Amino acid sequence: MSSAEDTNNWVGKSLPRKEENRLLRGRGKFADDIKLRAMLYLRFVRSPYAHARIVSLDTSAAEVLPGVACVLTGAEIAKTTQPFIEIGPDPFAKIKDYPLAVSKVRYQGEPVAAVVAESPAEADDAAELVQSEYEALDPVVDAEKALEDKSLLHEDVGTNRVWNGVFEYGDVEGAFKEAAYVVNIDRLHFHRFSSTPLENNVVIAQWNPKDERIYYQCNNSFPSFAIQFLAAHLGVHIDRIRVETSDIGGSFGIKITSYPQMAVCALASKKAGGRPVKWVETRSEHITSSAHGNERTFRDTRVALDKNGVITALVSRHIDDCGAYPRYEPLGCVIWSQVFPGVYRFKNARIDFSQAVTNKCPVGPNRGYSRMQHLWFLERIVDICAHKIGIAADEMRLRNYILPEEFPYTTPNGCVYDSGNYPKMLQVAKSLFGWDDWKIKQAAARKEGRLIGIGIGTTLDSGTNNFGQSQIVNPFLPYSGNSQGANCKLDIYGEVVLAVGSCPQGQGHETTAAQVVADVLNVHPDLITVRTGFDTERNVHTGFSGTYASQFAVSGLSAVHGAAQKLKSEIKRLAAFALNTKEDDLEFGSGAQGPEIRAKSSGKSINYWGLSNLVNANSASLPSDLYEITLNCRYVWRAPFKVPDTKKKYGSLTLTYASQLHVAVVEVERDTFIPRILDYVAVDDCGTVINPSIVEGQVYGATAHGIGAAVMENCVYDAVGNMLTSTFSDYTPITAMNMPKVKYGHIETPSPHSYSGAKGMGEGGAAPIHTISAALQDALFANDIIIEDSFNNADSLFRAMAAKEIRHVVSIEKRI
């Protein structure tokens, strides 16, 4: 009965994605594909101002337009709802965040009213008729200026500084005293961008007047988080909110914070007597007002190094810009510390971290969330110090990397890096890349006056986070640990059905989950039906279900594995009874009638339908001690975390640390200043690989996002807060035409922290941003240019080169 395929090793194979047939043929079901009877369409009316008082808002003409069901304003909904909960502690809890602006607007594109009509076109017609008058206030578009508190966004709070904390470890002063070199870096800046999912936000809400239940069909990527915000805001009991997701066309974390729009759709449905209300975001709405990645400024950085260029201490002041409303923030104020020392060994550091509100689009946890900003900062430091001291960039890294034998490695702030081998990744990257050849070519090209640089970027993707870290930003938050659920069952006709609580957006969860179950039950993955997508009513989810933060491979698949094991032991008990034998006499496999269990001694077998029948349709012979068997097994996996020490800001914050090392050659063309990527290598280590082609796909995607961010994508605001990149023509997300050929390599250092050795790896740590900055630095250092910003396009490079005066942002003190 066992065929060549029954070898229990689906995990590790490049199985083509189960979802491919559906998604690649355009047969997926996305939220906008859903059409309901009597559905209404919602359009937001948005503020043209970045910061202004609403003087008047006249909706009367819109309300009487034929086809209009209702109109909502901020003032109206503020009467019946609570402001959204704030994650931050007092006094920031005083921020009043409503989904429609109430008395003032705080960013361009902030919704002030919503019109609901029989058709999208009529909703657009009505939106044009809403008359508004504003009194402009001083806009604050720069986070550092915001901290001066000259113009306040949220007057009740009394300051624009929404969070501040000092992260100090080791003996900083001592290390500086002994330093051979001290490098001072005045200012570095990580720009604002977003990973622009192909599909914009979509919400369909139905507020059922009969039972006061709210039913959402939407593409929010972290519904269990959204529901908590919605329940408190709408004043409905949390178990009355059902959220269901279907296929999602990308999120990258940006769709986590769509709960304000979800709230408005529900309120609109309620006002329209319970008819379903659909909102489909336009691209410009998405760019101006869904969520951007966090922008961060690094001030007054001082780095202490010994005579060999080994970094011994670091002092710096970081200012994070979270836009007009914190929403998911201030979680980002601690999440970066999951990777506090990056891939480096320094022990002494003091980082003063603040977050400011500004008159810009609120931020959301964008791919690489909060850690990539910090990791970019560390990579800039390493390259700047290397250049200033005169150590080669690769050598500098080798002297500072955490060594392979040091894993598991406890960081100064108590995080435990599970495994890794950074020197080996560098070696693999170098050989894929032809490092020595490129060095020779570079030297020759430089003689011709060409500006060619080679850059290395090493980064981390920390996955499966300890929600206890939220208590570092606010000790009163009731969250800790991490969990994920899965349900594995034999359906009444013997079909293996697996349900997970994640809402994948192209990560191939159906495939990897089926691989795991296939190995447990020894059946072909095609025979396993996997139901992904969040659905409150399906009861597989836990408080942290969703798809975000690089964790499915660990939390999701651990839950899947647990549920499959549970089912397997039930099957065994049942089959032992049916085949009148002992459990250890049983074999799992497939026969002529599909998957079956077989007794080795007698050769008798029973297939899955037969087993299911014993429980569901033919149960009279079943002994009562087997009545507890349901063949329907839910398993909740919990991460083994403790609550961190919130005072010392110390503790284990994430379970796994995938690493990426990229190398690029970039030439700044002399006549166009285009930063042209001549060669590119991406090496990845995510522990034991579950599906190599899915991992490789994630690496390409993350690489494209990173290259786009490094040279093309920037959310630009002018001095008064107008967003200048509100269309794809201006924002220019990266396309295939802009991609260099990427050489891919990987190593595997299995994680001791997950059952399979796998690590989460979906976010990717933004290695290309670090790498391209490093390569540009290498190309231009001879011209006295320091790469201070994470965004560098042809225009900015031209301006840097054309500048009459060299800006001296970096200085070095030599004490030897």
Add this chain to the structure above:
Amino acid sequence: MYPRAFHYHRAGSLREAASMLSEFGDAKLLAGGQSLIPLMKLRYANPSHLVDLNFIEGTSYIKEESGVLRFGALTRHAEIEASTVAGKIPIIHDCAAGIADVQVRNRGTIGGSLAEADPSGDWATVLITLQTEVRCQKSQGDRRVQLTDFIKDAYTTALAQDELVSEVVVKVPPKGSAGAYLAFKRSAPVYPTASAAVQLTMDGETCKDAAIALGCVGLTAIKAKDAEAALRGQRVTEKTIAAAVEAARAVADPQSDMRGSVDYKRMLAGSLVKRAIDIADRRARGEQVEAGHIYA
């Protein structure tokens, strides 16, 4: 976004389309829709009537006749890209093959592009380096207008309210003449940051005639007359090229936007002229050189 409500009309002939324009007044022609439809969806353009040209027979063609190429107004960029007849003038192929992306090229038309007179449109920049006439049609009668007279200003042409473009007629350059069009763009669906069209007519080592135009760096395509003069009657050397490049930069009159700052665009326009001269020169000597849109 959805456009405001409008009346849709399908014209049976160009003449009928022209008479519909005069009859309805507040009307727009629909060709490829690649400029008009986005504007209508954003509600920047709100015509009461839309006159669709797409169902009129015989408006999409590329013909060579007595020293000229004739392009029907509705000829798509993609058809021009694929045409061996149009390929005889390499600079035309450079342009057609690089406009936006495949979807836009499959829909967008040469007539619509000239009629739109977008300051960043590619066609006008290329076609003013050749001798190009635009045939304009009214319900009664038609006329021919030199392209240089046809485009008056940004988004403004010589067309009367009830007049449309029926054909674009381009004189085939003489033997020994070749051109190149280079447009620098950040990604496919984005208009170029700057572009340069250069057509050189060589007589042995000497440049007998030069036509140089800059795109996206002014309200209309700019004919760089001083740059042309720097090459005309001269050998194409580093020195004459440098003079042409400087002269080209001097006439560029760009505006700062997300595609680039004023200084950057001016610098870039000159660099593109330099590269285009080199390619045009090599092509004029019979070399096969690929050129077109350059991605950042």
